[in-house]
Amino acid sequence: METFYLSIAKKIIKVSSLHEAVKTYCQDFLVERCPEDYALEISQEDIEYERGLNEYPFTDDVLEITALHRKIAETLYRDDIIAFHGSAIKYQGNAYLYTARSGVGKSTHTNLIKEQLKDEMIWINDDKPFIEVKKNQITLYSSPFNGKERRGCNTFAPLKAITQIKRGTENYVNEIEPVVFFPLLVSQCYKGRTPEMASRVMDLLDLLSTKIHCYEIYCRPDIEAAEVSIREILKK
Amino acid sequence: MRLNPDFIKHDTDKGAVLIAVGKTGEKFKGMVNINKTGSFIVDHLKEETTFETLLADIMKEYDIDEETAKNDLDAFLAGLRKIKAVLE
Numbered sequence: 669m670e671t672f673y674l675s676i677a678k679k680i681i682k683v684s685s686l687h688e689a690v691k692t693y694c695q696d697f698l699v700e701r702c703p704e705d706y707a708l709e710i711s712q713e714d715i716e717y718e719r720g721l722n723e724y725p726f727t728d729d730v731l732e733i734t735a736l737h738r739k740i741a742e743t744l745y746r747d748d749i750i751a752f753h754g755s756a757i758k759y760q761g762n763a764y765l766y767t768a769r770s771g772v773g774k775s776t777h778t779n780l781i782k783e784q785l786k787d788e789m790i791w792i793n794d795d796k797p798f799i800e801v802k803k804n805q806i807t808l809y810s811s812p813f814n815g816k817e818r819r820g821c822n823t824f825a826p827l828k829a830i831t832q833i834k835r836g837t838e839n840y841v842n843e844i845e846p847v848v849f850f851p852l853l854v855s856q857c858y859k860g861r862t863p864e865m866a867s868r869v870m871d872l873l874d875l876l877s878t879k880i881h882c883y884e885i886y887c888r889p890d891i892e893a894a895e896v897s898i899r900e901i902l903k904k
Numbered sequence: 905m906r907l908n909p910d911f912i913k914h915d916t917d918k919g920a921v922l923i924a925v926g927k928t929g930e931k932f933k934g935m936v937n938i939n940k941t942g943s944f945i946v947d948h949l950k951e952e953t954t955f956e957t958l959l960a961d962i963m964k965e966y967d968i969d970e971e972t973a974k975n976d977l978d979a980f981l982a983g984l985r986k987i988k989a990v991l992e
Contacts, residue, residue, distance in 0.1 A: 720927070721930050847918065851934060851935055854921075854923060854933075854934060854935045855933040855935070856933075859923060859924075859929055860925055860929075861925055861926040861929075862925060863912045863925065865925070866912050866923055866925045866929075867914055870914045870921070870923065874916060874917075
């Protein structure tokens, strides 16, 4: 059993894990031992739950990382922090989240933006960031769970917009009414395993949808798509 | 029949939605908008019931004829079955 302390979304989480690889995976978010806000322990039962959801025969240490993300998400919602799926970037001090169903090209699109903006843009998290939803401020936080390419760093920023990426034959952006955008938000966040958590997350999504800009971008996987994204979303 | 316990109804200012949690939520990540009658049916599906009982409940609650109520209930339940929100 490995015990370590993480700081995610400004919360200190004491983690007791079964595999050392979990601590290594989370290395950018480790902090010295200190009074924790929450203590989480991953069990073999948690790992088996993850195994039951996956068709691919992942090893226990990989499944434990997924189990840890789930447990963190099921803890932080109590502090109005929800787990999201998407590629989050930081530009001129603000966070922008690009989301889509798996395989549509979130990372490809943000990679193209990176090619254009170079050091002006950084990846906050390329897979599973957390969003803190408060009445006066929406903040996007990174997490150790940052995708296959491990793009991201331990940072946070006010969230300005969420954009749904859709494949298209032309590159263009539409701003979307929150009520129309809401189903996408529902599908791209983690709603938990209990009615209590799901209800709370839904309330937070309601608030979130009214506090940020919601866009959809129809795009090709080319550099012009990044130029449109920068002009119509990041520089707007 | 009854509502799959992995599905929950969430009421908002604008109406109600049905979402899935747990293992079902891993497969059905979206939501279903439901109107007032749909919300009424979902509430009654929280306990074990039958098509006939639901039909009677709807006709008692709303001023509609049997044929309309039957068609509406059939269509609504078909939608729920499609996303495995109803256990038979």
